[in-house]
Amino acid sequence: GAGVSQSPSNKVTEKGKDVELRCDPISGHTALYWYRQRLGQGLEFLIYFQGNSAPDKSGLPSDRFSAERTGESVSTLTIQRTQQEDSAVYLCASSLAWGGGYNEQFFGPGTRLTVL
Amino acid sequence: DQQVKQNSPSLSVQEGRISILNCDYTNSMFDYFLWYKKYPAEGPTFLISISSIKDKNEDGRFTVFLNKSAKHLSLHIVPSQPGDSAVYFCAATARTYKYIFGTGTRLKVLA
Numbered sequence: 001g002a003g004v005s006q007s008p009s010n011k012v013t014e015k016g017k018d019v020e021l022r023c024d025p026i027s028g029h030t031a032l033y034w035y036r037q038r039l040g041q042g043l044e045f046l047i048y049f050q051g052n053s054a055p056d057k058s059g060l061p062s063d064r065f066s067a068e069r070t071g072e073s074v075s076t077l078t079i080q081r082t083q084q085e086d087s088a089v090y091l092c093a094s095s096l097a098w099g100g101g102y103n104e105q106f107f108g109p110g111t112r113l114t115v116l
Numbered sequence: 117d118q119q120v121k122q123n124s125p126s127l128s129v130q131e132g133r134i135s136i137l138n139c140d141y142t143n144s145m146f147d148y149f150l151w152y153k154k155y156p157a158e159g160p161t162f163l164i165s166i167s168s169i170k171d172k173n174e175d176g177r178f179t180v181f182l183n184k185s186a187k188h189l190s191l192h193i194v195p196s197q198p199g200d201s202a203v204y205f206c207a208a209t210a211r212t213y214k215y216i217f218g219t220g221t222r223l224k225v226l227a
Contacts, residue, residue, distance in 0.1 A: 091159055
């Protein structure tokens, strides 16, 4: 079956521009995560969506970052007024609902964002 | 504050030998640990996990060891194969959906 897909795979933008990154999770996965991986760093949690519950936005680094999810499907991560320090690979993952157990997270290939 | 640390950014091993990747953590509340493997231009894929009630979990060539008193876990790959060359991330969680990832170790298996 289809895995997690992300688009675009690469994005080069100028400082100050807005960018929108898209994630299509695995069908039936109600949980969706966004992570950021800067060069030489680990995966940094940004935001978590679970069904119709309020998302956990505790990892968003500033108010320039926002994310939305339509029901249990597509999610978009938006970065406004991009800065050079936003350059990173943005990874999306989906999983079955967390219910006290541990579910494998399935990752997309990521979007490499370069802010000039 | 890095709660999950992988202090070796890279490791080279001869094909057929054992690869040992290490991971240290600071949060004693962590009770579940995972290893992910990442190839270039791909997302990480789940490899193996271990619950804090165990000290070893084995899956084919891959074994994860957990030493709770030392807050240390390791991934052993025996025998190592060139296809194992990738970046390996350890991750930990404390009864929550939020996983904390390490910075990764790049393994290179030499033919």
